[in-house]
Amino acid sequence: GEVVLVDWGTAIGSGTRHSANSLAGTPLYMSPEQARRQAADERSDVYCLGATLFHLIMLRPPTWDDDPERFWQKKRIGAIDLPSAAERAAASLRLVDILLKAMAPEPERRYGGTRGLLLDLKAWQDGGAISARRDTIFDRLRRTYRRHRPVMLTAAASLAALLVIGGLLGREKLRESSTWRVVASDDFSSYDNNRFGERWQAWRIDRDYTRADPVAIDRSFWSARDGVLHGDGSSGQINNLTWNGSLTGDLRIEWAVTPETGTTNINCYIGARNRLDGYVFHLGGYAIPTAITLTKGPKAEILVRKSLPAPLEMSRSYRMCMERMDDTLRYWIDGTLVIEHRDTEMLVGPEHQAFGFECATSTVAIDDLRISTKPLPLRASPLAVADALYAERLFVSARERYQEYLTHHPDGDQVPMAKYRAARCLSGENRVEEAIAAFAACEREHPAHEVAVDAIARRAALLLTLGREDEARAAYGELARRQARPEVRSAALLDYSDWLMANRRPHDLRLDDPGLPAVIATLREGIVALARALDVPVADNAALVSCADLLNRIGSHRLVLEQYPEQRAVCASALEHLGLHHEILVRYPELTGAVVTALIQIGADHELVQLYPQSIIGIETRIRLGQATQFLDHPRRDVRALALLQLGRHNEILRDHRAERMICARTLARMGRWEEIRAEYADVAWFEGLALEQLGRWEERLAMGGDLAYVNYGLAFSRFAAGADAEGEAALATAEQQPFPWTDSHHLHFGRFVLGPTMRWRLGQDESPIESWRRWRVEHRDRLGGLPERSYAVLLGEEVSVIWGLEFEILAGVRAELAGRDDVADACYARYLAKAPDARDAVVVAFIRARRRAP
Numbered sequence: 064g065e066v067v068l069v070d071w072g073t074a075i076g077s078g079t080r081h082s083a084n085s086l087a088g089t090p091l092y093m094s095p096e097q098a099r100r101q102a103a104d105e106r107s108d109v110y111c112l113g114a115t116l117f118h119l120i121m122l123r124p125p126t127w128d129d130d131p132e133r134f135w136q137k138k139r140i141g142a143i144d145l146p147s148a149a150e151r152a153a154a155s156l157r158l159v160d161i162l163l164k165a166m167a168p169e170p171e172r173r174y175g176g177t178r179g180l181l182l183d184l185k186a187w188q189d190g191g192a193i194s195a196r197r198d199t200i201f202d203r204l205r206r207t208y209r210r211h212r213p214v215m216l217t218a219a220a221s222l223a224a225l226l227v228i229g230g231l232l233g234r235e236k237l238r239e240s241s242t243w244r245v246v247a248s249d250d251f252s253s254y255d256n257n258r259f260g261e262r263w264q265a266w267r268i269d270r271d272y273t274r275a276d277p278v279a280i281d282r283s284f285w286s287a288r289d290g291v292l293h294g295d296g297s298s299g300q301i302n303n304l305t306w307n308g309s310l311t312g313d314l315r316i317e318w319a320v321t322p323e324t325g326t327t328n329i330n331c332y333i334g335a336r337n338r339l340d341g342y343v344f345h346l347g348g349y350a351i352p353t354a355i356t357l358t359k360g361p362k363a364e365i366l367v368r369k370s371l372p373a374p375l376e377m378s379r380s381y382r383m384c385m386e387r388m389d390d391t392l393r394y395w396i397d398g399t400l401v402i403e404h405r406d407t408e409m410l411v412g413p414e415h416q417a418f419g420f421e422c423a424t425s426t427v428a429i430d431d432l433r434i435s436t437k438p439l440p441l442r443a444s445p446l447a448v449a450d451a452l453y454a455e456r457l458f459v460s461a462r463e464r465y466q467e468y469l470t471h472h473p474d475g476d477q478v479p480m481a482k483y484r485a486a487r488c489l490s491g492e493n494r495v496e497e498a499i500a501a502f503a504a505c506e507r508e509h510p511a512h513e514v515a516v517d518a519i520a521r522r523a524a525l526l527l528t529l530g531r532e533d534e535a536r537a538a539y540g541e542l543a544r545r546q547a548r549p550e551v552r553s554a555a556l557l558d559y560s561d562w563l564m565a566n567r568r569p570h571d572l573r574l575d576d577p578g579l580p581a582v583i584a585t586l587r588e589g590i591v592a593l594a595r596a597l598d599v600p601v602a603d604n605a606a607l608v609s610c611a612d613l614l615n616r617i618g619s620h621r622l623v624l625e626q627y628p629e630q631r632a633v634c635a636s637a638l639e640h641l642g643l644h645h646e647i648l649v650r651y652p653e654l655t656g657a658v659v660t661a662l663i664q665i666g667a668d669h670e671l672v673q674l675y676p677q678s679i680i681g682i683e684t685r686i687r688l689g690q691a692t693q694f695l696d697h698p699r700r701d702v703r704a705l706a707l708l709q710l711g712r713h714n715e716i717l718r719d720h721r722a723e724r725m726i727c728a729r730t731l732a733r734m735g736r737w738e739e740i741r742a743e744y745a746d747v748a749w750f751e752g753l754a755l756e757q758l759g760r761w762e763e764r765l766a767m768g769g770d771l772a773y774v775n776y777g778l779a780f781s782r783f784a785a786g787a788d789a790e791g792e793a794a795l796a797t798a799e800q801q802p803f804p805w806t807d808s809h810h811l812h813f814g815r816f817v818l819g820p821t822m823r824w825r826l827g828q829d830e831s832p833i834e835s836w837r838r839w840r841v842e843h844r845d846r847l848g849g850l851p852e853r854s855y856a857v858l859l860g861e862e863v864s865v866i867w868g869l870e871f872e873i874l875a876g877v878r879a880e881l882a883g884r885d886d887v888a889d890a891c892y893a894r895y896l897a898k899a900p901d902a903r904d905a906v907v908v909a910f911i912r913a914r915r916r917a918p
Contacts (some may be wrong), residue, residue, distance in 0.1 A: 263280070305418070313389065317435070331346060342350075342358070458492045499526065516551050563589055583613055633649075668688055731743075776794075805846045813907065818906070836855045840856070
């Protein structure tokens, strides 16, 4: 008989969504979202049907790998073993197109349901048009010939002429409506540095994001090994890697990425040679791990920001896709569209035909890269020449061309856009008042056109540059009244927020300025009020994040929790500085970085391993807990190097793991070879300054900038040790005059509240600081995670259950000094100096030497 329905207990009603986190189905045929244990719907059934038909026709499954782990990785990202040339020759190309559409990695690119798939299959059988393949004129003529062969034979001569004309028109039409074509791919296997450098160019971005310098691959913190591209973010440098190949037309880039360590700040760019040139997608950037932000150009103009359900997880592979098509930019994560933004001022030109990746504070692994292009249409827009001139910043010439179009085509379809772009040119010429008037005219004359709301937003931004805030807010009110597109309203709030931050300049105030809290409150009030008017969420507002961060820095952690609940990452930081680590685990389990820090603070190493067993976080913890030998044969080289470092096999690291530059720098630090670090690893963030501090070259370190209070304490103690008391006094006074940030390192706390007062007492300048410690113990209880309270308790001779071993020797030594027990103090300090070179803080070492004026 005929099979009507087969149900193994996994079927659900059509139109309903299958629950996430369950895994049911045949692995060979299940969809990527099912393999990722995500919710499934009818489009998942479409994938399964397509995969089954593919197997029947090609006599092999669409996805296969002998390695089970690799097989599931391919399934999760939707990778298909595409038909070979021989397989395509043996099957109908249109049928193959139907199957590939049914098995698209992203559900929205498949048929909407099984009915759509069946209609295409029926149309293919009947020789009709199918949605999976755009018809050329030849396809239509071929079908017409089959259906009306007698008539077509009698009209052969006419048909020949039609075919010639139709072929020419069809070729142009094909160019105009072409589909994506994979032009290159990279699996990062069998690379050496020379071949790697042929396909990719590395860039180093300076800290001010103003300059990009090309660097050699072997000094870039990018490497291709074990069939994967690794970006080492532990260096703290801003490292870009750009595709070297020639690309034209629209671009689509697909790849798999696995966050490994650091913050989940994973950036990539499109239409650019590096992040300064074009469009950048920031995943978790701007200290907002639950958002993705799209920026444009060297000033990182924020175009749009969208919330994510949760931050990216460490050690989990994600399938990413970014696309620039016509005037629209899109980004997908695991097949889900998370950003779609139309830029009416799209960057164009040869310099905007590249793409690349970035590692800064995140270490990432990238694999399975696919590059697709779509040719640009042959028919140019009548504004194309003017647009190209504008892209070259030739604003006067561009405006003249727009005006020519308006003069010769007063009723043309492009009139509203030409007026808008002409006004934009006036802005580029810095003719701000004229630009404001031109944008206002554009709004007034074309109120129903889509450029009207863009013109309002532009006019508001220009009014802000003139300081006319009330007029700008009125324009924003008009945006709200018109119910402008969400991306326009979001961009308007970001513009206003950025202007407020630049105009009120809270970061220019000292942290101890009594007026700073009021400035922060005014900023928050203005941003929140406009957000309500525009109906825009504030969870991902970078200005509010900055305000909350400033409150944390002045120690107002509880105020952050009360007034900034939407800024979840900053609230987690506030809880950390309050010492409420368990509360972080309960309230913010999705913030991986905060959770890891909390577990470390409470000493929950084993729970850390259980939560992140395969991530570098869990692996490093296991290595630290004495399991290093288990990782000496690990497939990842960086893991093997970390195991060797824990075992003290330093020379093997320096000999066999030169590509792991951060670990090599750490190895030299462990060995105290600071001059070698300066010679070979000065480009590794922090290590140049660290080496100067450890070498006692404080004047040079001071010239580098950075933490001036910390460096001045080191300079002061080193001057006292050398007998230059006047210079020591001056440096100590400078350090004490710096405002204290309550989010900074524990050692800066020691300098300000422990070592500095003790040194003044030692030199006979102040009374014993014991009374100050008693007072500060109460005042500082809710700051720096409870460290001050515990530190003062030790200094006052009380028992404390939790104290870092590194700090205890110093606290015990200071307490012994104040009690007149110099022998005990000497023993404590000697134990501290006996630690590994990289475990000693340079300021503390300078203090120990200064107390006895030792050489």
